[in-house]
Amino acid sequence: MSRFVESALMLALALVLAACGSDGSAGGDADASDARGARDGVDSCGDLASRPDQGPAPDIAPDATPTGHLEFVDAFGDDQQPCSGVDTCVLLVTSEASRKLAVRWVPDAGEAENVAITFAFVDDPQGQGDLAAGTVYTDATGYAATTLKVASYAACVPVPSRFSIRARVHGAAEPGLTFDVRAEPNVDDLLTVAFAYYGDEVLDGVTVDLYGSDLPAAATLSCAGLDPYALPTASYEIGPVSPSQVAKLPCFAGLEDGTPRFYTIVARGELADGTLVAFGCNDTEGKVDPTAPPANVVVMLEDLAQTGDLRIQFVLGADVAVPLNTYSVSLSLAEAVDCLTDDPLAPIDPADIVAGPYTVPSAENTVQFPGLLANETYAVRVTAEGPDGTPAAAGCLDDITVGPDALTTVEVTLHPIP
DSSP states (O other): OOHHHHHHHHHHHHHHHHHHOTTSSOOSSOOHHHHHSOSSSOOSSSOGGGSTTTOSOOOOOTTOOOOEEEEESSSBOTTSOBOTTSSEEEEEEETTOEEEEEEEEEESSSOOSSOEEEEEEEEOTTOOEEESOSEEEOOTTSEEEEEEEEOOOOTTOOSOEEEEEEEEETTOSSOOEEEEEEEEOOSOOSEEEEEEEOSSSOOOEEEEEEEOOSSSSOOOOOSTTOOTTSOOOOSEEEEEEOTTSOEEEOOOTTOTTOOOEEEEEEEEEEOTTOOEEEEEEEEEEEEEOTTSOOEEEEEEEEEOOOEEEEEEEEEEOTTOOSOOOEEEEEEEEGGGOOTTTSOTTSOOOGGGEEEEEEEEETTOOEEEEEEEETTOEEEEEEEEEOTTSSEEEEEEEEEEEOOTTSEEEEEEEEEEOO
16 A cells, blocks of 8 residues: 555544544534434434444345334323324323333335434423434334433423423435423422313313412412413413423522412413413412422312304395395204294293394394303304384294304204294
């Protein structure tokens, strides 16, 4: 070998060592995200074959993308929801803990082994997570895993971390699978809040609001009369946390003198899309005493009555030959009216009337009923007066269902009264 070639090889080796370090780790001035590992899901310098989770590096052409699908190894998440057949699985972890993230590659055809799987943070706003490896290779059964390490919490962090890690086949177009990680501080707490919920919704998260003035006096905010949709500004907010987790707050302001503080505790349960569907409040047990054991409070969450708006539009049938002056509109529960058999002029029992009767000028061919209970079935009866002031036309519908958080619009066709 010529001295020139030997020198060139030595120079190339020196550049590699300078970039990656003699131990295979990233060298040079790595930024904070590189130091946490696998920020983009791909290790640029690590020796994949040397890591126990990764297996041997495969001999795959750069443009060879396998076809098939990923699935979670665990059948259920820590929230007891199924992970089979879905693209998101929930993990509940504590700070300073490690957790295996495992998936399985199911090929459409061919071998399941030596397929490159990347694990990457989708979001981690508090920088709590770290991955042992960003790229791993499947074994003969299609199994691939990496290890998540959750960092310790700084003092007085009231909000448990929530971040996502996505596993996908390297180079594939499919979105892959998402681990929804919810980490809580492993610290001594002055107050913990657990939840009891027996409602009909599948809660994705619960946010806890604490109301107090940091003054040595009983909580002044009463649960009675609180509007879940218009709450005042909270002294502290924790979460959202999983309904099966415990919300924790390790420290409060103003406890230096050892005097207890009192707080009203509000819990808000939401769906995955952020819709508020459950609510709970406790204004008697939120005592924070630095000289006593932690206060462990359970808040009962109950389903909120969902509401929606209803708009009725009046349509004249072709057989209505006289001009109409005014409409009289009544809304009742569906079981109180039978449009097929009822006399359109017969009075409705006032106990069954939800709203009305309203008088609407003929120039306004609509009427709106706000704030109705959603998913309830209603009936509407409309009568219209002719030029002489006597009822001339009528219409009826008895199968109207109002959707939650929506405006439901229906048409009622009027026909002459026989």
